[in-house]
Amino acid sequence: MSEKTPALRLEGIVKTFPGVRALDGVSFSVMPGEVHALMGENGAGKSTLMKVLGGIYQPDEGKIVVGEEPAVMASPLEAKSKGIVFIHQELSLAEELSVAENIYLGELPRKSFGRVDWTSLYAKTNAILDKLKVKFDARTLVGELSIANQQMVEIARALTVDAKAVIFDEPTASLTDAEKVVLFDVIADLKAHGVGIIYISHRMEEIFKITDRISVLRDGSYRGTVNTAETDEEAVTQLMIGRKLDLSRNENHHELGSVVLEVRGLSCGDLYRDVSFEVRRGEVVGFYGLIGAGRTEIAETLFGLREPSAGTILLDGEQTRIHSPADAIARGISLVPEDRKGQGLVLGMNCRDNMTLPQVDDLKAGPFVAEGSEIAIFDQYRDRLDIRTPGWKQLVGNLSGGNQQKIVIGKWLSMHPNVLIVDEPTRGIDVGSKSEIHNLIRELAAQGYAIIVISSEMPEVLHVSDRIVAMYHGRIIRTFTSDEVTEDNLIQAISGIGVESGAQVA
Structure with missing residues (x-):
C-alpha cells in the first residue's frame, strides 16, 4: 500500500431505517498516519457511518475498502480482524470481568486443551496499561473502576491489534485533563506508526489541537472536507449547521x-x-x-x-x-442530571412515557393512566422545546443527544418547578x-x-x-x-x- 493509498475508505454509503434515510451516499477516507475528524450535529449520521464501518450495521448501498482490498464488515469481530478498531462513546464493558478479560474478550491467550493462559494474559495487559499510565492493573474488576478509568480500558483495546484504523468516538467525554494528555500521546504514537485515526468529538479545541483534516456530515449527507490548519471554528460550525x-x-x-x-x-x-x-x-x-x-x-x-x-x-x-x-x-426542585442516559431517561421507553414519568400518579383516571393527558403534555413540550422526533412512540434511545436532553428538561418543566x-x-x-x-x-x-x-x-x-x-x-x-x-x-x-x-x- 503506497503512502497515497487511504488506510480505509467508504464510498457512496447509504443506510435507511424505517422513515429515515440516515446516510445518503456518504464517502469518507482516512490516510495512514492521519488524524481525521468526523464532525456534525447529533443525528447528522456520524455514529451510523461508523457503525457501518464497524460491522454493527450493514449498508444498503456502497462499499468499504481497507487499504486496497474491498471488505465486507459482517460483524464487529470481522471488522477488528481487518484492523478496524472502534472505541465507543458508550461503554461496552462487562463489569463483572477483569480489565484483562475485557481487553482481550474473545481473544484470550490459550494453553493446551483450551485453558486460558492467565500469566500471558496479565503480562500482555499490564504492558498496555503501562503505556496508558493508569493506576490499576490487569486483575482489577472493571466494575470497581470509575467511568474515566473504564474509558481508559476501552482505549486499551485499540492497542491489542495491528490496527489499520482506530475510531475514537467522544473519547474525552469522561476523562480528566491529565488523562486527556495521555490519550493524545497514545493517538500521536498510533499516528507515528502509520495508523489512520478517525476522531469524533464536539469539542472544537480538541479538533484543532490534534487533527489534520476535518470532514463534516449534515442531515446524513457529506458536506465537505477541510485541512484543519487552513480553517477556523466559525467556518466548521457553519459547515455543520448552515448558520452562525x-x-x-x-x-x-x-x-x-x-x-x-x-x-x-x-x-x-x-x-x-x-x-x-x-x-x-x-x-x-x-x-x-x-x-x-x-x-x-x-x-x-x-x-x-x-x-x-x-x-x-x-x-x-x-x-x-x-x-x-x-x-x-x-x-x-427539579434536577436534570449530568448523566442523562443513566439517570435522566429510560432509554427503552418512548418519548411520552419518559416525559410524564414523574407525574404518572397525577395523570391516572381510576386505575389507569389517562393516555390523552400524557400525549397532551408531550405535544406541548415537544413544540415548546422544538424536540425533533417522528412522534411520541419513538424510543428515547433512538434520539440524538440534544433531543434526549430536551426530553429530560421537558419532563421537569411539565412539573412547573x-x-x-x-x-x-x-x-x-x-x-x-x-x-x-x-x-x-x-x-x-x-x-x-x-x-x-x-x-x-x-x-x-x-x-x-x-x-x-x-x-x-x-x-x-x-x-x-x-x-x-x-x-x-x-x-x-x-x-x-x-x-x-x-x-x-x-
Missing part, C-alpha cells in the same frame, strides 16, 4: 424577582463545606470548578439524593428539609444543539424560572449565567457577576490561587 452561532457572553439584563432558593452554611462531610448562596426568580447562577470541587454533590443534596451534615435550605424564605427526590419534587438545576447541560451535544439548549436556558430565566447551571465549560457558564459561583476543593471561593468576571480571575478562583496561601475565601 452566538458565542458571546451573557449580556441579557432583565429584572430579577425575589429570592427563591437560599442556602446557608451547607456541608456534606468531606464533599463540600460551609456553602452559602441564593438564586432569584429569573436568574441563572452558574457553578464552575474542577472535577471534585463539589458542584454536583451540592445539586444532589438539593434534590434529596444526599443528606447534608450541616446547614440550612430555604425556599421562598421558609426553612425546609429535603430527605428524598420525592421531597424535592414536592417542593418544586420553582428551581431548575441543570448539571452539565450540553455534555456530548453538538454545537448546534448546544446553542439551542443555551438559548432555552436564557428563555426560561426570562420567564421567571430560578436556574442553577453546573458546567465544566467556561464558555458555557460565561454565556448563560447572570452570576458565577467558583468552587475549589468543596468551598465557594468567590461569586462573580457577569459584568466583573474575566477568564483569568475565574481560572484563578477555581484553581485555588491565593487560597492555599491563606487568602480569605469570598
Whole structure:
C-alpha cells in the first residue's frame, strides 16, 4: 500500500431505517498516519457511518475498502480482524470481568486443551496499561473502576491489534485533563506508526489541537472536507449547521424577582463545606470548578439524593428539609442530571412515557393512566422545546443527544418547578444543539424560572449565567457577576490561587 493509498475508505454509503434515510451516499477516507475528524450535529449520521464501518450495521448501498482490498464488515469481530478498531462513546464493558478479560474478550491467550493462559494474559495487559499510565492493573474488576478509568480500558483495546484504523468516538467525554494528555500521546504514537485515526468529538479545541483534516456530515449527507490548519471554528460550525452561532457572553439584563432558593452554611462531610448562596426568580447562577470541587454533590443534596451534615435550605424564605427526590419534587426542585442516559431517561421507553414519568400518579383516571393527558403534555413540550422526533412512540434511545436532553428538561418543566438545576447541560451535544439548549436556558430565566447551571465549560457558564459561583476543593471561593468576571480571575478562583496561601475565601 503506497503512502497515497487511504488506510480505509467508504464510498457512496447509504443506510435507511424505517422513515429515515440516515446516510445518503456518504464517502469518507482516512490516510495512514492521519488524524481525521468526523464532525456534525447529533443525528447528522456520524455514529451510523461508523457503525457501518464497524460491522454493527450493514449498508444498503456502497462499499468499504481497507487499504486496497474491498471488505465486507459482517460483524464487529470481522471488522477488528481487518484492523478496524472502534472505541465507543458508550461503554461496552462487562463489569463483572477483569480489565484483562475485557481487553482481550474473545481473544484470550490459550494453553493446551483450551485453558486460558492467565500469566500471558496479565503480562500482555499490564504492558498496555503501562503505556496508558493508569493506576490499576490487569486483575482489577472493571466494575470497581470509575467511568474515566473504564474509558481508559476501552482505549486499551485499540492497542491489542495491528490496527489499520482506530475510531475514537467522544473519547474525552469522561476523562480528566491529565488523562486527556495521555490519550493524545497514545493517538500521536498510533499516528507515528502509520495508523489512520478517525476522531469524533464536539469539542472544537480538541479538533484543532490534534487533527489534520476535518470532514463534516449534515442531515446524513457529506458536506465537505477541510485541512484543519487552513480553517477556523466559525467556518466548521457553519459547515455543520448552515448558520452562525452566538458565542458571546451573557449580556441579557432583565429584572430579577425575589429570592427563591437560599442556602446557608451547607456541608456534606468531606464533599463540600460551609456553602452559602441564593438564586432569584429569573436568574441563572452558574457553578464552575474542577472535577471534585463539589458542584454536583451540592445539586444532589438539593434534590434529596444526599443528606447534608450541616446547614440550612430555604425556599421562598421558609426553612425546609429535603430527605428524598420525592421531597424535592414536592417542593418544586427539579434536577436534570449530568448523566442523562443513566439517570435522566429510560432509554427503552418512548418519548411520552419518559416525559410524564414523574407525574404518572397525577395523570391516572381510576386505575389507569389517562393516555390523552400524557400525549397532551408531550405535544406541548415537544413544540415548546422544538424536540425533533417522528412522534411520541419513538424510543428515547433512538434520539440524538440534544433531543434526549430536551426530553429530560421537558419532563421537569411539565412539573412547573420553582428551581431548575441543570448539571452539565450540553455534555456530548453538538454545537448546534448546544446553542439551542443555551438559548432555552436564557428563555426560561426570562420567564421567571430560578436556574442553577453546573458546567465544566467556561464558555458555557460565561454565556448563560447572570452570576458565577467558583468552587475549589468543596468551598465557594468567590461569586462573580457577569459584568466583573474575566477568564483569568475565574481560572484563578477555581484553581485555588491565593487560597492555599491563606487568602480569605469570598
